[in-house]
Amino acid sequence: MLEKFYDVIVVGAGPAGTTAARFAAEQGVSVLVLEKDRDVGYPVRCGEAVSKDGIEPFIQPDQKWIASTIxxxxxxxxxxxxxxxxxxxxGYILERRIFDYELGKLAAKAGATILTKAYVYDLLRENGQITGVKFEHNGEPKEVRGKIIIGADGVESRIGRFAGIKTHTKISxxxxxxxxxxxxxxxxxxxxxxxxxxxxxxxxxxxxxxxxxxxxxxxxxxxxxxxxxxxxxxxxxxxxxxxxxxxxxxxxxxxxxxCSFTLEKIVKDNVMLVGDAARQVNPLSGGGITSGMIGGSIAGEVAGKAIKQNNLNLLHEYPKIWHQRVGKRHEIYYKIKNAIYNFSDETLNSIAHSAIKIPENERTLLSIFKIALYDKPSLIFEFAKIFFY
Amino acid sequence: MLLIEIKPNKCDFCGVCVGVCPEDAIELKEASIEIIEERCTNCAKCVWCCPIEVLIFRKDKIQQLKAKAI
Structure with missing residues (x-):
């Protein structure tokens, strides 16, 4: 049965949400995960590529969710x-529907409650404070109170907007x-x-x-x-x-x-954003599974600590840790992305023609970049333009 | 007047439109989508970004809108 109150309410049961839930629950605080769809893990909206190193800190690789090894x-x-x-x-190509499901089970094992078909349509406010969420479950309006709300509600995130954070993405x-x-x-x-x-x-x-x-x-x-x-x-x-x-x-x-960099604000009052909702996506590759899980784990841990110490000011540690670990790197990737995606077809062709001349066993992204610069020094200017202006 | 129209039975409910909407004018559930007319400014960002051409911009309605304004 659903309780009336949870220490932490997570909205969205993708990898970022269930990881946040798990890391919070592991500290002994009560956690509820609300998922709008009827399944954890489905529908899949993902190319499903990850690196082994990226996911291993969070889940032991298992053949049942590895479709291919790259x-x-x-x-x-x-x-x-x-x-x-x-x-x-x-690298792995995942079966996300099974992978996400397993991450959900890990959160549940840590003690989190998970509810699907639960569509959060607003935050609950009392005396000017955010005290929970309003949601629709099986067509019925419901409310649940919580001390900390974690928005893991994906690219279409509205939790941030409800809390007053501008989250919409520039179309480019x-x-x-x-x-x-x-x-x-x-x-x-x-x-x-x-x-x-x-x-x-x-x-x-x-x-x-x-x-x-x-x-x-x-x-x-x-x-x-x-x-x-x-x-x-x-x-x-x-x-x-x-x-x-x-x-x-x-x-x-x-x-x-x-594919931008992390939102300027990923914590406001007692609301935290993780994963795509916080734009914790590697902007160069578009990969968001690993970085979402890192964001989720930091947010979950910080949230658990804040509850235990009864000090919500601790939530501001989350963006700091995130930026140190990943956020700063994403800002550099963003600049590289803008450079590469603006290359003309001719530039891309000329890089490829140079690259195939490098013997296969010496061919790396770095060696290609170096030869591309040697072959076409003007590339330096293309990069310089992006980096310095 | 709403100039954005949703083609029926075509939407995959992926949320790109919600992600780019500057006005928070789209309500998306598991299998339903709705534009909130009072908030929509007809900026068309949702139309441009929809990967599978679900949203359409009704140019033909602009005249009607102008006539109404006069």
Whole structure:
């Protein structure tokens, strides 16, 4: 049965939310997770790629949610020059519906209560203080009180807005995505493919991430300022027509990735934001699973500590720790992203042509960057423009 | 007057539109989407960013809007 009060209420049961819930519950405080959808882990809105190092601190790798193990990248330029780079670390393509579910179970094991089909539509306020949330469960309006509210409600986050934080994303920073999971596909099952250029995905990239031997996620993300002129689904359809005209498509999803840097404010009063809701996404790759879990773990831990010490001022430690650990790095990635996504097709082609001349065993992202600079010194200016202006 | 229209039965409820809406004018649940007319300024950011062309901007209604304004 649902209690009337919880120390911490988490809104959203994605990886960031359930990790926040787990880290708070592990400190012995009471935690409630409210999820608007009826399942934890579904629908999946994700390319599902992560690095092994990134997730290992949070969950022991398990074959039941690993669809593929990745050991190389294949970067494809606008003229379709393929540059293979062997990855020095290990990557995974996940089965997010199982992965998220397992993270939910870990939170529950730590003592958190989880409620699905619970749509939070406002914060509860009493005497000018935020004292809980209002939500709809199975069509019935409900209320629950809590000391700390953690908004893990994704790209469409409204918890921050309810608390008075401006959370909407600039359209040029919003990668607007569409993805199909396809079957009967013949790609390298241990390589992630990235297509760049205006033909495939202007202001973003198109990906093929293998899931097992004959299945893959094929998707693309383009900046909202580009999507304005031609929609992501239209680019995706052209790609399929050209490359895989009759391929069976098992799922289709759309979604958005806020590829900026962390919101200026991720704590206000007794409200904290984590994951996509706080824009804790790696803006260069668009990956948000690992960084969302890091954000969630810090927020959960800080929230638990604040409850135990009965001192909500401690919540302000969360943004500081986050910026030290990840946030600062994301600001640099953001600048690199803007440089790369503004490269012309000719520049991308010329980098690829230089890169394939590097022997495969010496080919790394850094070596490609170096040769690109040597081959085309003007690139330095393109980067300098982005970094210094 | 609302110039943004949602094509019926097409939405995937992904939330991109909510993420870019500067006015918090879109209410999105598990399987329903609604534009709150009093808040919407017809800026069309949601239309531009929708990955699967669910939202449309009714240019044809602009004349009506102008006529109303006069």
């Amino acid at each position: 050991n190389s990248f294949i970067l494809i330029s606008p003229d379709e020059t393929e540059v293979k780079i062997n990855f020095s670390r290990t 920073d919003m990668e607007c995505c569409v993805q199909f999971t396809v079957s009967n596909i013949n790609v390298n099952p241990n390589a992630c493919y990235f297509y760049f250029g205006t033909k495939f995905a202007p202001g973003g990239y198109l990906w093929i991430f293998p899931k097992g031997n004959d299945s893959a996620n094929i998707g693309l993300g383009i900046g909202g300022d580009k999507a304005k002129y031609r929609s992501p689904i239209s680019f995706m359809n052209s790609f399929f027509e050209n490359k895989f005209p009759n391929i069976p498509k098992l799922t289709m999803i759309s979604g958005g990735v806020p």
